[in-house]
Amino acid sequence: MVYQRSWRMAFQAAFPATIPVLTGYLCLGMAYGLLMAANGYGPLWSVLMSAIGFGGSMQYAAVSILVTAFGPLQAFLLTLMVNARHMFYGLSMLERYKGLGWARFPLIYTLSDETFSLVSTVDPPEGVGRREFFLCISLLDYSYWVGATALGGLLGSFIMFDTTGLDFALTALFVVLFLEQWKGKEHRPAGAAGVACAVVSLVVFGPDNLVIPAMVMILAVLLGGRKLLCA
Known part of the structure; x- marks a missing residue:
């Protein structure tokens, strides 16, 4: 009972903090699902890419790789360049995630730019455990992305229109995140x-x-x- 209560309190504290990510991921994830559908990949493929790869910007870049002749070296170098930032801000989270035990593994796996922006600046309120709080933020953001991707993939199966410019949605989100940070x-x-x-x-x-x-x-x-x- 105490264990369930601690998770409920963590969820109640984490959810309001993730609402901006929810709104952003809803647009970005749906745009990605639509792009995948427009290039001949159904909802299952886009959801699997989001759930397993969970690469955000790299997923957008991977759309062009999927529809052209596959070059392993080119794909590797592109992935390295696009996701190199994860190494730097991932290292900065080692101290913050210290002592969280098994929770470190899902926290590392689900760490994205937006999740990093939250967990690096938001502290759990009094009475809420760090492990539960950070996990709730990370898993909520992860579920937003996967869910929005599924929704976009499903809509893309029925709605056909010109998708030119949809890939700019990710750049727009980064600009918004930067402006939010700039306010402080x-x-x-x-x-x-x-x-x-x-x-x-x-x-x-x-x-x-x-x-x-x-x-x-x-x-x-x-x-x-x-x-x-x-x-």
């Missing part, structure tokens, strides 16, 4: 440093190769100037 003055120095590193990487390495160099520069700047940036 304490986050602005780090945000400005990230933008500057991205611009430098774009100029030096070009639009096709900017992700990994930008991540390396951002990590170096944040580690080297963490006292100044966090002041």
Whole structure:
């Protein structure tokens, strides 16, 4: 009874925090499901990609890979570049997830950009366990994505229209998340440093190769100037 109550309290505390992710994932997941359907892949395939791969932006990029001649090396390098950011913010969560035992495995698996944005800034309220709270946030976000993908895939089986521009929905969500972070003055120095590193990487390495160099520069700047940036 106490165990069930602790999970109920964690869910009640976590759900309001995930509502912005719910609204974003509803649009993004449906757009992805529609894109998959438009390229000949039914709801089952899009749901399996979301449930197993759970790559967000890489899932969008994978649509073009699925409909062209498969190149293993190209797919590997593209996945590495698109998802390289996970290595950096994943490392920053080691301390926050410390001592959570078995829960670390589903927490790591379901860690996405939006979930990271929540669990790195939101603390569980008094009386709510860290493990239950973080798990509820992570699993709720995961279920939003998979559910929205299923809905988009089902709708795509019946609605046929021009899907040009749907893949921009993910970029739009990142912009919104950045603006939300920018509202807090304490986050602005780090945000400005990230933008500057991205611009430098774009100029030096070009639009096709900017992700990994930008991540390396951002990590170096944040580690080297963490006292100044966090002041």
